[in-house]
Each structure stands twice: as structure tokens, then as C-alpha cells.
Amino acid sequence: NAGVMQNPRHLVRRRGQEARLRCSPMKGHSHVYWYRQLPEEGLKFMVYLQKENIIDESGMPKERFSAEFPKEGPSILRIQQVVRGDSAAYFCASSPIGQASAKNIQYFGAGTRLSVL
């Protein structure tokens, strides 16, 4: 019973390049959340997706960041033209919400640590 899978675990990009972070939810989960954790900061919610739909992107920066969760395949968080301030750990979580007893318990993947040079 695989958990939330994220890849790559570590990603190094130069300023101006694109970063693509992937997340496969736990089996049976159809809800995906992305969070960012800056050094010495707490986890900040970015976006919540269901298959083929963005439900809440209130925490997503307006420019350069986008997310998708296609019908087939993993959820993708895309950061265009990365800057040094994008260096952080990006965590994906999934939940089985939709079941009456789920109570929105979110399970986290191992994260992708993005370093921008």
C-alpha cells in the first residue's frame, strides 16, 4: 500500500529555468494538496486539486506557478522562470475526502527539495 509518492526528491535549477514537481496520491485518494515550506518557516498551503479540477488556489503565487491533476497520471506543480526565492521544500498531500469519516486527514509525501542556483 504505497503512500504519497513525490519525485524528484531533490531538484536543482538555475535561475530562469522551469521546475516540474510530480505527485501521485495514495491509492484510493482523489484529492491532492500542495504545500511549500521555506527554510525556518511553517508549511503554507498553495493549491487543492481533484482530478481535472483546481478547487482552491488561494495560496498559489499569481505568476509563474501553476498546478494540474490530469485524468491520467500524477499531479504536477510547475514553476516557470524560477528565482532563488523559490528554493524550498514542496510537499504534496492526499486525502480520501468524500468518505463520511474522512475528516480531511491529509497524508504527506516525502517532498521535493528545490534548490535554485
Added chain:
Amino acid sequence: QKEVEQNSGPLSVPEGAIASLNCTYSDRVSQSFFWYRQYSGKSPELIMSIYSNGDKEDGRFTAQLNKASQYVSLLIRDSQPSDSATYLCAVSGGGADGLTFGKGTHLIIQP
């Protein structure tokens, strides 16, 4: 703007003692409350969830919720060195929404 406040610590507790971690939240309509443990460089791991006022016990862990005071706590009994980590308090509206996290309390269990 939802806010979750935690004392950043470090909180130092002798091995075998009770560690008490506290959290306050600003949004009165919050319905679901969680404690996650995060070791340095690792992902958050769910420790406890609580949804109604009172205490909830699971092994050495007890979560306490007081909605009137907008206060959540986590007690760790018989603290072990392996409990040394950052403990994150998280709150949600109860539906399928994103969690609001505190910055975490760094707990150190001294052997």
C-alpha cells in the same frame, strides 16, 4: 486570514517526563485539528487528529481541544529521545480544504 500560533521553542524535556505542546487558532469556524511530527529534513507525519471538545488519547499521546478558548494541545507521556522533533499544529474548516499550519514547536528530549 486564518492564523495558527505555536511557541517555536526549543522546548527541552527530560526523558520520561511529560511534554506539553500548545497551539491557538484564530478562525472560530475551524472544525478539524491535527498534530503532525516532522523530523529535520523529513515530511510531516500525522500523530493525532481531534474534532470535538475534550481529550483524545492514543498510546503515549493525548490531544486536548477547547473550542471556546480556541486552544489545542498535545501531551506526550513518558517522553523518549526519539520524540525529539518539530511538532506542527494544523487546522482546517472541516471540509476538503487546505490545512493552516503553525510554524511548529521544536521539542528536545534530554536523555
